[in-house]
Amino acid sequence: MDKIKVGVSGYGVIGLRLATGVELQEDMELVGISDVAPTLAIRGLVESGRPYNFYNAMPENEEKLKEAGVKISGTLEDLVKKCDVILDASPGGIGAENKKLYERLNTKAIFQGGEKDEVAEAFFHGYANYSKGVDKDYLKLTSCNTTGLIRAVDCLDKAVGVDRVALTIIRRVADPGDYHRGLTNALQMDRAPNHQAVDLMSIMPHIDATGLLVHTPVTHGHIITVLASTKKKINKEETIEILGKHPRIRTVKIDDGFLGNASLFRYARDMGKLRGDLYEIALWEDSIVNSGNDIMFAINIPQESVVIPENMDAVRAAMGIKSGAEATSLTNKYLGMK
Amino acid sequence: MDKIKVGVSGYGVIGLRLATGVELQEDMELVGISDVAPTLAIRGLVESGRPYNFYNAMPENEEKLKEAGVKISGTLEDLVKKCDVILDASPGGIGAENKKLYERLNTKAIFQGGEKDEVAEAFFHGYANYSKGVDKDYLKLTSCNTTGLIRAVDCLDKAVGVDRVALTIIRRVADPGDYHRGLTNALQMDRAPNHQAVDLMSIMPHIDATGLLVHTPVTHGHIITVLASTKKKINKEETIEILGKHPRIRTVKIDDGFLGNASLFRYARDMGKLRGDLYEIALWEDSIVNSGNDIMFAINIPQESVVIPENMDAVRAAMGIKSGAEATSLTNKYLGMK
Amino acid sequence: MDKIKVGVSGYGVIGLRLATGVELQEDMELVGISDVAPTLAIRGLVESGRPYNFYNAMPENEEKLKEAGVKISGTLEDLVKKCDVILDASPGGIGAENKKLYERLNTKAIFQGGEKDEVAEAFFHGYANYSKGVDKDYLKLTSCNTTGLIRAVDCLDKAVGVDRVALTIIRRVADPGDYHRGLTNALQMDRAPNHQAVDLMSIMPHIDATGLLVHTPVTHGHIITVLASTKKKINKEETIEILGKHPRIRTVKIDDGFLGNASLFRYARDMGKLRGDLYEIALWEDSIVNSGNDIMFAINIPQESVVIPENMDAVRAAMGIKSGAEATSLTNKYLGMK
């Protein structure tokens, strides 16, 4: 069978990881990437010496790109023409602009969480609603927190049924390397409910979800506390058993040295994972506790990489692979998850 | 009536605020303070030029204290002899040591949250269980988070009944000026359940409480998200109405500029509050949201000053004032709360 | 003699401290303050219950201000008419706008470091070039770092002569309470030379000054390392002797607990200084070291309050007090410096 031809538009924190993700899928081919300027990510790609096909999405920056040593293979339009599907990881709002081009050239596209829901025919998660994405032309993925959260909630839901979730999201405020935003010695309150709860209900409409979000001055890894009302009451051991089997969830313990989000980032770097990226969310075993009939626990969301697997799933759904089980297990295999 | 003679043992972050609190109570007299070394707080007191009576709790440091210009009025034992009640704000564990002295000299004492429960006859909160403290010799106050949390939960409980609370505590990791601990770009997970939930159940045994705690790299003000299952379902407006009337709770809005814990600290400093201290916890109106039949909201805990009012209440309880309503309203009046 | 009538335009971090500073000067009268909206600072002023005269600089916000409980005494124009001199602490650039009003109403004005140099007839420092400000209509003060730095360099220069300074400014990135900017786990390099060195040369043209500036994720207190080439070589003890006598410089030691900028902020709060403000810069005795014939040392700049004294000096200069020694010693006395 022919490989699926994939392009990545927007080579930022998410885009460069999508490109790597595609390169790892044996049933896909990375046709090229596109961006608008010689950003750090593009400069790094050039310095790395790895082969690349760069398509320039902003013709007026051609000179600057060339000065930075970027070899240009064409325009964004050229890239789109060569692809079956574009993974669009442009800054929020640009994806909607780009969509006009994708429509004109009759190319499928997957958008990220920063775009408005209207950009796509379906709001997609590889495990929770795979079938909604099959054969669609335009899909929108959930944001990093929602993606990781849904993994856990959907997994619980399939095992014992979930009626209600109440979240507290302890959000990292910036990505490593960000200078355009940050907090210094300040927590910031968001209005309730947080959009992640609302998005979860959009994907899993049978669940009552709400929650609060607080921004914190850290750069790597959100922590979400989840209170889930399950149809069947479960205890700590059962929770570990259920969530621990999920290929995209790892369970960790404080006693093993996983003291917080920073331990997980260090662990991935120590291991030699590319860019220090984990694709799995982590569940702290020490955090699981019953509250009445409900179960409460904390998970870690590696914001830079967590959405990559579900994006790979989405490509397969859009390209017509009918079985979510098949699609997700291919993703898991190629990305090296259990 | 004679004023209650009060001494403060341990002139750290809490102790110096207790001393100020006592000075503001018209029915109390601050006999003196005690500490072991010329700390920054003691040096500041000396430089301030304000009158003080310092009792040296560590005779071997007399030279150092004198070099720092500290005028010494006697030993800790001398202080205890002159007092009806000691507010002990020594580092955790030292209070239990000091208790032997208090017992020997037949002096009542109020301990802080860092001591073990066994140090006292009752674990005390001015609103939730005032009567437990009346005429007792040794009381232990709840820690900063628990004190503020109980204010809110007890207030809700008295209005509509509370069966269950599930908390997420987003904890500041150090006090402003701390160099002996801190986090840099890291969130730290605690084991569940957090002690604040356990302590709440100790004071309010009819409530099922549990929760998670995450340390964050900020120095001023915890944020707690509370999910409360009330006997009677209440909405946002009712929650504001109920909690907003409490003399030790203020309601704030994001639109008014209260974006997070740092806004509240700045607000108090701008206002000219001594040391930038607020005695009230703050409830974000924008955080209140229903989750099923439960209500969820976020409060801010000013960790340095929040326990001062309940300590003043405790002094009155220990000294035999029977009415909690009278004791707390005196505290509120003298501390300038509504 | 009649008191100098002073108004403060812009009631932010600096403006509210200028207002307090003016209130403390026995030869000045605070006519009123002006701002454009019910900011946290204004809300705090209202809640504090202290008397104030508020002049509304943005008529379209009258409703909002009234809703926030602000009593309005008139417009900015009304305030200017009543004053001999306006301390303008508006955001950078607004001062230049306001100047048109000051000129039209023939009122003197003192601008802060955020304005361009052209706004004023002289760039002013109370100690280094007081005479340049005498009888002028429009003065511009140096920014916080430059103000504190010049105190130290001018003091050394007057004692032993200074030919050259090379600085490294370790800059706090935001004020406490700021949510519009911040850094999280990042240092940020500025282009050389830093403006503080350039500004120093503008005030003290006989000195060769340059330096580097690095933004750091802290909110309270800059640290500047200064390498000064003095005409006469001095050692550590002489440096302490010279700088320690300055009324606006305090010397501190690590062994006394002054471990960094955060110790100084805590010290001021512990002492009960209004808003935790120190007017003095601090010199670490432990930092003083010879480098060849040069002397190197580190100073702390309390960014919120350090410029207040020099602003008071500037008012007196503008109003015609000829003697800098007299003007600065009045400031020092009224602000409680040694």
Added chain:
Amino acid sequence: MDKIKVGVSGYGVIGLRLATGVELQEDMELVGISDVAPTLAIRGLVESGRPYNFYNAMPENEEKLKEAGVKISGTLEDLVKKCDVILDASPGGIGAENKKLYERLNTKAIFQGGEKDEVAEAFFHGYANYSKGVDKDYLKLTSCNTTGLIRAVDCLDKAVGVDRVALTIIRRVADPGDYHRGLTNALQMDRAPNHQAVDLMSIMPHIDATGLLVHTPVTHGHIITVLASTKKKINKEETIEILGKHPRIRTVKIDDGFLGNASLFRYARDMGKLRGDLYEIALWEDSIVNSGNDIMFAINIPQESVVIPENMDAVRAAMGIKSGAEATSLTNKYLGMK
């Protein structure tokens, strides 16, 4: 020629990078690594699936190690017996303990900056004093800041002569993943002079060096500002020319997106460098400025990886390779530096 047999004792932040470094040297063989417990780094190695030879330096932890899935090849003594040279990256002080074993077994060892100078026959830097290390049994490497600093100063010194350096070290306070130390919203002053200046003089005794060090709440990358008095005055362009040619120094520009230490870390991660590690220090072109006849500039020190190259050099020196030029150029080639 036989490969040099190298063991790594202590598999922490530095040790695991030394192991990787040795694996990349074609003239060396990594015999094995040693540590005392199933730390995160060891757990990561096990999970990674990469082959390893682990020697247990703390027999009483054998059970714990096995529970964590660690395959044990023997004791530390077994490892030492098989090696020509041990790279000891144990926590400070443990290296001196281990040395007894190395002496008994007649094995050469390279110690890191955390050990006391007395542990070794020479304090070593691959460029500045290579010949001091030739054929020695025990060498001590400089710490991360000193290593990077000496690269720059030695390079300048060889080109135009350096008489004096005055430093300001803006130090990261913890490594990514550290929970045992950290600063939150605080800068911390160290006593002058900093040890890096003293160490530099120990390696380069003809230079007069001193400086100040301030700890800052960031985790990745120190910044050092250097004022160097050169024998021949040089300007910005000449400085770029001289330092930019060094194989272990890269020059960067703010306009290219290198805004601070965090940009460099992100750049290395984006590029796909193992663990996000750069071996080079970075020089900001925008920071170079003349101060009188001196030159001033800022460099970035990637604290986790910067010492790896000089350690590789040290192995070759200890093993008798006479030419520093040959040794360093092998290191540079195998580590992929220009």
